[in-house]
Amino acid sequence: xxxxxxxxxxxxxxxxxxxxxxxxxxxxxxxxxxxxxxxxxxxxxxxxxxxxxxxxxxxxxxxxxxxxxxxxxxxxxxxxxxxxxxxxxxxxxxxxxxxxxxxxxxxxxxxxxxxxxxxxxxxxxxxxxxxxxxxxxxxxxxxxxxxxxxxxxxxxxxxxxxxxxxxxxxxxxxxxxxxxxxxxxxxxxxxxxxxxxxxxxxxxxxxxxxxxxxxxxxxxxxxxxxxxxxxxxxxxxxxxxxxxxxxxxxxxxxxxxxxxxxxxxxxxxxxxxxxxxxxxxxxxxxxxxxxxxxxxxx
Numbered sequence: 001x002x003x004x005x006x007x008x009x010x011x012x013x014x015x016x017x018x019x020x021x022x023x024x025x026x027x028x029x030x031x032x033x034x035x036x037x038x039x040x041x042x043x044x045x046x047x048x049x050x051x052x053x054x055x056x057x058x059x060x061x062x063x064x065x066x067x068x069x070x071x072x073x074x075x076x077x078x079x080x081x082x083x084x085x086x087x088x089x090x091x092x093x094x095x096x097x098x099x100x101x102x103x104x105x106x107x108x109x110x111x112x113x114x115x116x117x118x119x120x121x122x123x124x125x126x127x128x129x130x131x132x133x134x135x136x137x138x139x140x141x142x143x144x145x146x147x148x149x150x151x152x153x154x155x156x157x158x159x160x161x162x163x164x165x166x167x168x169x170x171x172x173x174x175x176x177x178x179x180x181x182x183x184x185x186x187x188x189x190x191x192x193x194x195x196x197x198x199x200x201x202x203x204x205x206x207x208x209x210x211x212x213x214x215x216x217x218x219x220x221x222x223x224x225x226x227x228x229x230x231x232x233x234x235x236x237x238x239x240x241x242x243x244x245x246x247x248x249x250x251x252x253x254x255x256x257x258x259x260x261x262x263x264x265x266x267x268x269x270x271x272x273x274x275x276x277x278x279x280x281x282x283x284x285x286x287x288x289x290x291x292x293x294x295x296x297x298x
Contacts, residue, residue, distance in 0.1 A: 003035040004088065006063075008080075008102065009095035010042050014052040017231055017250050018200040019179075019276030020117055023157065024095055025056060026180045027115065031093075032059040040083065042067050042076060063087070073101065080105035093155070098136075100147050113175070115155040118273040119164050120144050126270040132203050145169075158274040158297025178297070179279050184255070186285025189262040195227045196261035196286070198254065198277050201236035208268035208291065209233060216267070217245075227265075230257050258284035266294035273297070 013024035031037045037060040039053065044066045053062055065079040084092075084107050091111040094100060097120055106112055121139045128134065145168040148154050155175045156162035165174045197212075199205035209229070217227065227245045234247035241247045251257055258264075264281030266288065274297040281288045288294075 003090050004038070005031060005035045006038045006040050006083075006087075006089045006092045007031065007095065008040045008042075008092060008099060010099060011095060014049060014056055016254065018202070022276050022280070023117065023179050024115075027093075027177070028057055028060060030180060032057050037061070038063050038087065038089070040065065040080075076102060077105040081107070084110065094151070097144065097147055100150060103150050111153070112151045113153040113155055114148065114151045115157075115177075116148075116161065116165070116273075117157055118271075119161050123271060123273070127203060130203050130207055130270065160297055161273060179274055179276050181279050181283040184258075184284050186259070189287070192262045192287075193225060194261045194263070195225055196230065196257060196264050196281070197227065197233075197266070198230045198257065198264075198280070199233040201232040204268050204270045204293075205233050206237050207270070208266070208294075209237065211269060212265065212267035213245075228257065228261060230254070254280075255284070258286060261286060264288045266290035268293050271296075 007028055009024055011020060011024055013021045013028070015021055028037065028039060037057070039057065039060055039062050041062070041064045044064045050062060053060075063083060065076065065083065067076055067079060080102050084105070089110055091113065092106050093113045093115055094102065095115050096117060097114055100114060103112055121141050121144045124134060124138055128138065148165065148169060153173055153175055154165050154169060155177050156165055157178060159176060162174050162176045197209060199209065221244070225244065228248060229239060229245065230248045230251055232250055234249050239247045248257070258281065264286040266275060266278050266281070267290065268275060269291055271293055275290075275294050278288055278290055278294050278298060
């Protein structure tokens with residue numbers, strides 16, 4: 001019997017340039033190769049987005065709840081319940097605990113899972129400590145545990161996160177599913193000259209690069225090294241290309257950026273979950289120099 005699985009997400013995963021998007025792309029691709037997958041989006045999307053999703057996930061179906069951008073919770077619950085009535089599913093994966101309230105619309109008998117990406121209360125506390133202003137109240141550990149208990153299974157992206165969830169829920173309810181990344185053959189680098197940092201505008205990325213540029217990069221002066229900064233982080237920090245550092249912004253071909261580099265850095269100084277940029281660099285055959293946070297969960 002074909003298994004039918006719904007994956008609910010509000011993330012614009014069809015774009016590139018951030019680890020959480022890459023995570024959802026990889027998870028959805030793996031699922032669509034094994035089950036009858038339907039990706040569910042809360043709001044309607046234009047034809048161009050539908051085409052982009054179809055190109056990324058040719059085996060998956062797409063369903064939109066067609067809610068207004070600021071739709072009311074009851075409207076969302078009703079629309080989601082109608083989806084299950086019209087398209088029965090065996091399981092439903094909810095991306096991020098922030099959409100966990102939609103669990104109430106999933107009918108009995110459907111296996112419910114939440115893909116966590118992080119330990120939320122720890123991540124949010126670190127963001128506030130870095131100066132981020134959250135658009136929601138801080139979640140406590142007790143609140144996070146209570147919300148996770150509403151699901152049959154909890155998907156952790158790393159073993160350290162899984163250990164926290166097992167302490168709350170027991171081992172039988174926790175699944176560890178790290179990020180999947182295709183391995184790409186790469187030549188051995190006899191000389192290290194070009195360093196690469198790929199990152200989104202996420203605040204911990206900015207904080208880490210700021211520390212690297214002020215505390216580490218000056219000590220490497222005179223070695224003939226070049227640092228390439230790729231992604232939204234450059235524009236977000238208003239970085240300018242200077243001698244020894246090139247700021248590229250987002251690029252269409254990330255594989256080419258990795259191929260042109262000799263060594264990847266990841267200087268992030270906070271965060272839970274798993275650093276997708278670390279996995280990507282290693283999968284592209286680059287040596288990686290990172291902080292303990294950058295290597296967490298590997």
